[in-house]
Amino acid sequence: MMETATKVPIKVNFTEDIKYKLVAENISASYDGIVTVKNVSMKFRDRAVTALIGPSGCGKTTFLRCLNRMHELTKNATLTGKVLLDGEDLYSNKVDPIINRRKIGMVFQKPNPFPTMSIYDNVACGLRLNGVKDKKILDEVVEGCLKMASLWNEVKGDLKKPGMSLSGGQQQRLCIARALAIQPEVLLMDEPASALDPIATQKIEEMIQELKKEYTIIIVTHNMQQATRVSDYTGFMYLGDLVEFGETKQIFENPRNEITAKYVQGQFG
Amino acid sequence: MVDSLISGIIPLKNGMMAIKMKKGSSHMDKIFKYVAIGAGTYIIALVVMIVVNLSTGSAQVWQQEGIGFLTGSDWNSVEGRESYGAFPYIMGTLVNAGIAMMISVPLSFGIAMFLSELSPRLLRTPLAMVIELLAAVPSVVYGLWGLLVFRTYIQDWIETPLHNLFGDQSIIFAGTPFGLDILTASIVLAIMIVPTIASISREIMLAVPNSQREAAYMLGATKWEAFRIAVLPYSKSGLIGAVILGLGRAVGETMAVTMLIGNTTGAAAIPTSLFQPSQTLASIMANEFAEASQGGLHLAALVGIGLILFLIAFLINVVAHLLVARVVKSHEGAVLA
Amino acid sequence: MITPEQRAEFRKHFRYNVGRRLVLDKIVKGIVFACVMIAIIPLIAILVNVFSNGAGALTWEFLTTVPGAVGSDDPGGIGPAIQGTIVIIGLSSLMGVPIGVMGGIFLSEYGNNRYGRTIRFLNDVMAEFPTIVIGVFVFVLVVLTIGDFSMWAGSFALSIVMLPIVMRTTEESLKLVPVTYREAGYALGIRRWRVIMTIVLSGAKNGLITGILLSVARIAGETAPLVFTILGSSQFISGLSGPIDALPLRIWRLSSLPYDSAVTQGWGGAFILIIMVLSINIGVRYIFLRNKEKTFIKFRKQGRMS
Numbered sequence: 001m002m003e004t005a006t007k008v009p010i011k012v013n014f015t016e017d018i019k020y021k022l023v024a025e026n027i028s029a030s031y032d033g034i035v036t037v038k039n040v041s042m043k044f045r046d047r048a049v050t051a052l053i054g055p056s057g058c059g060k061t062t063f064l065r066c067l068n069r070m071h072e073l074t075k076n077a078t079l080t081g082k083v084l085l086d087g088e089d090l091y092s093n094k095v096d097p098i099i100n101r102r103k104i105g106m107v108f109q110k111p112n113p114f115p116t117m118s119i120y121d122n123v124a125c126g127l128r129l130n131g132v133k134d135k136k137i138l139d140e141v142v143e144g145c146l147k148m149a150s151l152w153n154e155v156k157g158d159l160k161k162p163g164m165s166l167s168g169g170q171q172q173r174l175c176i177a178r179a180l181a182i183q184p185e186v187l188l189m190d191e192p193a194s195a196l197d198p199i200a201t202q203k204i205e206e207m208i209q210e211l212k213k214e215y216t217i218i219i220v221t222h223n224m225q226q227a228t229r230v231s232d233y234t235g236f237m238y239l240g241d242l243v244e245f246g247e248t249k250q251i252f253e254n255p256r257n258e259i260t261a262k263y264v265q266g267q268f269g
Numbered sequence: 270m271v272d273s274l275i276s277g278i279i280p281l282k283n284g285m286m287a288i289k290m291k292k293g294s295s296h297m298d299k300i301f302k303y304v305a306i307g308a309g310t311y312i313i314a315l316v317v318m319i320v321v322n323l324s325t326g327s328a329q330v331w332q333q334e335g336i337g338f339l340t341g342s343d344w345n346s347v348e349g350r351e352s353y354g355a356f357p358y359i360m361g362t363l364v365n366a367g368i369a370m371m372i373s374v375p376l377s378f379g380i381a382m383f384l385s386e387l388s389p390r391l392l393r394t395p396l397a398m399v400i401e402l403l404a405a406v407p408s409v410v411y412g413l414w415g416l417l418v419f420r421t422y423i424q425d426w427i428e429t430p431l432h433n434l435f436g437d438q439s440i441i442f443a444g445t446p447f448g449l450d451i452l453t454a455s456i457v458l459a460i461m462i463v464p465t466i467a468s469i470s471r472e473i474m475l476a477v478p479n480s481q482r483e484a485a486y487m488l489g490a491t492k493w494e495a496f497r498i499a500v501l502p503y504s505k506s507g508l509i510g511a512v513i514l515g516l517g518r519a520v521g522e523t524m525a526v527t528m529l530i531g532n533t534t535g536a537a538a539i540p541t542s543l544f545q546p547s548q549t550l551a552s553i554m555a556n557e558f559a560e561a562s563q564g565g566l567h568l569a570a571l572v573g574i575g576l577i578l579f580l581i582a583f584l585i586n587v588v589a590h591l592l593v594a595r596v597v598k599s600h601e602g603a604v605l606a
Numbered sequence: 607m608i609t610p611e612q613r614a615e616f617r618k619h620f621r622y623n624v625g626r627r628l629v630l631d632k633i634v635k636g637i638v639f640a641c642v643m644i645a646i647i648p649l650i651a652i653l654v655n656v657f658s659n660g661a662g663a664l665t666w667e668f669l670t671t672v673p674g675a676v677g678s679d680d681p682g683g684i685g686p687a688i689q690g691t692i693v694i695i696g697l698s699s700l701m702g703v704p705i706g707v708m709g710g711i712f713l714s715e716y717g718n719n720r721y722g723r724t725i726r727f728l729n730d731v732m733a734e735f736p737t738i739v740i741g742v743f744v745f746v747l748v749v750l751t752i753g754d755f756s757m758w759a760g761s762f763a764l765s766i767v768m769l770p771i772v773m774r775t776t777e778e779s780l781k782l783v784p785v786t787y788r789e790a791g792y793a794l795g796i797r798r799w800r801v802i803m804t805i806v807l808s809g810a811k812n813g814l815i816t817g818i819l820l821s822v823a824r825i826a827g828e829t830a831p832l833v834f835t836i837l838g839s840s841q842f843i844s845g846l847s848g849p850i851d852a853l854p855l856r857i858w859r860l861s862s863l864p865y866d867s868a869v870t871q872g873w874g875g876a877f878i879l880i881i882m883v884l885s886i887n888i889g890v891r892y893i894f895l896r897n898k899e900k901t902f903i904k905f906r907k908q909g910r911m912s
Contacts, residue, residue: 073486075390099624102489112480116502125498126488131621141616144608175484182488183613183620214610294797301799305716308708309725312773315766316728319743326746379641387635396642398891403649405887407827409854410876413861414652417659417869460648467645491631514734521736523830524854528861551738555833563750575742582739586731594727 021046021216022104022186027066027081029059031074036062038240039081044186044233049208049217051231051248053224055268059240060220061109064188067218068104069097085186102130105179106188110195111171113163113178119146120159122174126182141181149177150207169200176207187211189219193226205230224264228252236260319579327573329566338573342536346560346567353570355550355577357538362549362581364540365455365526366519372459373466374512380463381470386496397471404464412528415457416449420529423456424448428544443542447531452543454530458519466515469593473507474500510592517585520550521578527552550578653880660877663870669878673840673856673871681867684875686842687856693843694760694836694852695822702765703772703818710776715802717777726777733770740766741831749835756847760836767828768821775820779813780806816894823886827879829854853879 022044029037036059044050052060065071067083069090083090090100113122123142132138142159146152151173155166163174172192179187189208193201208217208230221227227234228248235245236257244251244260255261262268278286330338330353341354384397428446435442444450477500485495501508531546534557538548548556554571561568608616667683674682713726744763749755783806791801807814829852832838837849838859853875860872 068487070483070486073483096624096628098486098489098491098628101487106483106487108480108483108487110480112478112484114481114484114499114502116505127620129488129490129494129498129627131623132616132619134619137616137619140612141608144612148608178484179487180608183617214613298797298799301802302716305708305712306721308705309712309717309722311705311709312725312728312732312769315769316732318747319739322743322746323739326742326750376641376645379638380645383638383642387638398888399646399649401891402884402887403645405823405827405883406649406652407829407854407879407883409827409829409857410652410656410880413857413872413876414655416861417872418651418655460645463645491627493631493634494627517734521738523736523738524858528858551736551830554738554742555830558833559837572742572746575739578736579739582736583731586734589734590727590730 019046020044021086022067022218023082023084024063024067025082025084027063027079027083029062029066029071029077029079029081031062031071031077033076036240037066040237040240040242042235042242042245044216044218046216047212047214048232049212049219049230050233050235051227052218052220052235052237053222053227053263054237054243055263056222058237060237061190063237064190064218064220067186067188068101068106070101070106072097102126102182103184104186104188105182105184107172107176107179107190107192109191111168111175113166113171113174115162115164117163118160119155119163119166119174122163123177123181126178130182141183142177145177145180146174148180148207148211149173150203151177167200169196169203172196172200172204173207176204180211184215186216186218189217191220191222193221193223201226224252224266236263238263320576323572323576323579327569327576329569330573333566338570339577342539344535344538346557351566353566353573355570355574357534357536358548358550358553358574359577359581360539361451361530361547362520362551362578365451365458365530365547365549366516368451368455368543369458369462369519370512370516372456373463373515376459377463377466377470377511377515378508380467381474382496384467384471385474386492386500397468400464400467403460404468408461408522408524409528411457411461412525415453415525415529419457420448420453423453428452432544440541441543444544446544447546449529449531449546450544451530451540451547454526454547457525457529458522461522461525462515462518465518466511469511469514470504470508473504473511473593476507477503506592510589513585513589513592517582517589520585521582523551523555527555532556550574550581554578656873656876656880659870659873660875663874664877668871668874672842676863676865681865681871684851684853684856684871686839686851687853687875688878689842690757690836690839690851691826691853693757693850694764694832695826697757697761698764698768698825699818699822701761702768702821705765706769706772706817706821707776707814709769709773710780711802713773713777714780715798715806729770729773732766733774736830737763737767737828738830738833741834744831745834752847754847755835755837755849757836757843757850758847760832760850760852763831763835764825764828767831768825771821771824772817775817776810776814779810779817782813783809812894816890819886819890823883823890826886827854827883829858 020043024040024042027037027040028035038059040059040063042050052064054060062071065074066079066081071077071079079091081091085100085103088095090097114125117125120142123145124138127138127141132141143152146155151170154170155161163171166174172195176192193204196204205226208219211217219230231248233246234248234251236243236251238259244255244257251260252264255264280286334341334353338353338355339359340356341352342356343352343354344357345352380400384393384400388396424446428448431442432446437443481499481503482495485499490498526549530548530552532548532552533546534548534553538546540547554574557567558571561571669683669688670685671683672685674680709725709729713722713729716722717726740763744759744766748759748762752759787805787809788801791805792798832852832855836852836855838855839849839851843850857872857875857879860868860875863869
């Protein structure tokens with residue numbers, strides 16, 4: 001029935017004078033010769049949460065991974081288009097990807113703390129890479145980030161314990177703290193709560209609300225309730241196309257596109 | 270493949286057909302299972318028989334020499350003055366294998382890292398194949414090449430300059446460089462065990478989940494930093510296993526070493542200089558076997574050396590496989606998966 | 607909570623060390639690439655030397671006649687060695703392959719228990735074992751008991767060398783056969799042993815052949831166990847017992863002779879041996895890898911469909 005998405009011109013009711021933190025222009029991406037993202041352009045506002053929704057395999061994760069040049073590490077990956085962070089092209093030949101990855105933190109679908117490192121080292125690791133040696137600063141950042149990830153109270157007594165000794169939800173919050181420690185400007189989250197129980201999910205959602213005050217957050221999710229709860233803007237992707245993009249309220253209550261309507265009403269997914 | 274299971278097709282009255290299958294009898298099920306168990310048990314039987322036979326075959330020398338067979342340095346097969354001690358060859362084996370490991374471990378890790386982390390996809394398979402072909406070249410061909418070709422290069426380009434530079438005063442470069450010595454044998458041995466260590470290390474590195482690497486890249490790590498932060502700690506015990514497995518290979522390698530190590534016996538074989546001929550447990554067996562008369566003490570001594578080598582190699586391999594197996598298991602059970 | 611001011615303060619502590627880190631990255635990449643080159647050089651050198659020195663020795667006479675007397679004008683050939691190697695490979699395959707395949711069946715189909723794990727472990731240990739020890743063992747068990755060196759002793763020794771390889775590859779390729787194949791057989795009421803012997807074995811055919819061929823390539827070059835079991839000879843096989851010759855053994859003996867003609871013959875023998883071993887290895891890998899690639903692509907496509 002819905003073999004192809006009918007293209008609807010995407011109207012975003014943002015006023016043009018707003019400065020956008022991150023702008024993706026005409027991103028197309030493929031791996032192993034299969035095109036998964038087709039000419040997607042999106043603008044992300046600072047201090048706001050943008051959710052990307054869509055059925056699995058619609059290319060939302062691939063698109064997210066294009067935003068911090070993580071996609072090119074995938075096997076047989078190709079990519080065209082531009083990503084501008086504060087107006088500067090991440091894909092310009094002049095910049096090494098490692099410089100900008102630091103500015104764009106990422107939280108993955110499955111918690112992936114470094115298993116051989118302690119909780120402290122997991123968070124401090126990114127700082128050490130960036131040449132921070134001052135023990136006082138390290139302590140301060142580790143504490144601050146664990147607090148922001150609302151993990152501090154649970155682990156403050158045993159920071160020396162291995163990261164793997166934590167529960168799944170705690171591991172995911174540890175990964176968030178690790179991503180925050182490098183003081184990024186943008187935070188990408190790839191279904192951060194998909195592997196977690198409801199209580200852990202709630203904690204992470206509360207935390208996103210808190211982080212939003214200072215970060216540009218882009219979150220991929222296929223849980224529509226989650227998108228309505230945490231996000232200000234929502235983009236709906238289907239078969240590699242960005243079908244509709246607008247304020248979350250509008251997307252869920254008054255979708256302009258037929259497929260979007262069917263998806264948010266839960267008729268397929 | 271199913272054809273062989275059909276024993277007959279019977280036409281039925283109403284124009285349809287019934288297919289009769291060979292299903293086999295239940296007795297055969299049992300017999301088959303016991304045959305399979307028997308074949309597996311054969312391995313256990315072999316290990317037991319090896320221990321028993323090497324022990325009985327060498328009983329004579331243990332009775333004669335006692336623990337001195339392990340600690341003694343004499344090696345005299347002249348009748349009436351017979352005396353045997355394996356100590357120099359144990360030392361020769363360990364030193365020879367040790368030097369080979371010093372060369373081959375860094376080299377193998379480098380190769381494994383290139384193949385698992387850096388190599389362009391197009392090169393990956395052919396390069397891994399070339400490394401595995403290195404393992405396929407027979408030991409005796411390495412020996413022949415080392416003896417007739419490599420030895421002269423080692424002698425002219427490495428040993429003579431080093432000897433001239435440091436002279437006889439320096440212990441490890443003392444002695445006239447002749448080319449058939451510990452150095453040559455251990456370099457060729459190193460070449461031979463590179464494929465073992467490299468291909469196992471590569472598999473262990475490839476088994477590190479990509480999510481670990483991505484976590485490091487996310488923090489802004491370079492390739493090398495991602496390897497250091499994410500891959501290396503994760504695969505550490507497996508890599509140690511790979512090294513020990515390589516050591517097992519190095520200890521038991523026979524032909525190439527026999528052809529290159531120069532073959533001295535007795536106390537003279539205790540290694541002190543790199544440029545000194547020596548002897549390993551494996552090479553003395555290969556060298557002296559033809560001279561030992563059946564039923565004599567000399568033969569028992571060689572079998573006894575076989576027993577020592579068996580025990581060393583068995584221990585090394587057991588430790589290595591336990592380490593490698595634990596890594597594989599922890600990968601399977603990881604919370605990350 | 608970290609305030610924006612604090613964050614700005616933290617960022618000041620970041621060193622602009624990216625340039626240095628990228629240089630270090632390049633250096634490491636260079637070293638690692640050099641490691642690969644260093645490892646490939648010996649293989650190329652060996653192949654070049656063996657081919658250039660050995661090709662000249664190859665004549666029909668060299669391949670078929672017996673060796674001449676040591677030091678005589680007529681160096682003769684290596685006929686007995688080639689004959690011996692072929693006979694020994696055949697005999698040891700006859701002994702090693704059936705037991706190895708059955709052992710592999712045991713590990714894969716009946717070995718999911720403590721006993722199976724023990725055997726799998728010992729099998730792995732045996733696969734990396736010094737072959738010379740196996741030679742000494744067979745010498746004590748067979749040669750001393752019977753009182754003579756023989757092709758049987760040599761074949762028995764080499765069958766022990768090849769056994770773990772056959773067993774392991776059989777197990778692994780049987781495990782690759784999907785469980786659904788077996789269930790389909792059981793659903794038809796076919797007994798387990800027949801399901802294994804027909805459906806499972808034929809599904810694992812490629813892997814089995816690969817394992818057997820690789821183990822043959824391995825034993826073709828084995829020298830150490832033969833020293834103790836067949837001793838070496840300069841005559842063609844004349845009876846069921848008594849010393850015989852084999853290619854690797856002959857190469858070893860030739861290499862220790864001080865005559866140019868012997869050295870040339872040694873290279874010639876190495877040439878034949880290496881052609882044999884490498885062609886099996888390359889051939890098997892080529893076929894096996896191509897098949898693996900095909901199945902991989904097939905599964906991947908199926909995965910994407912769903």
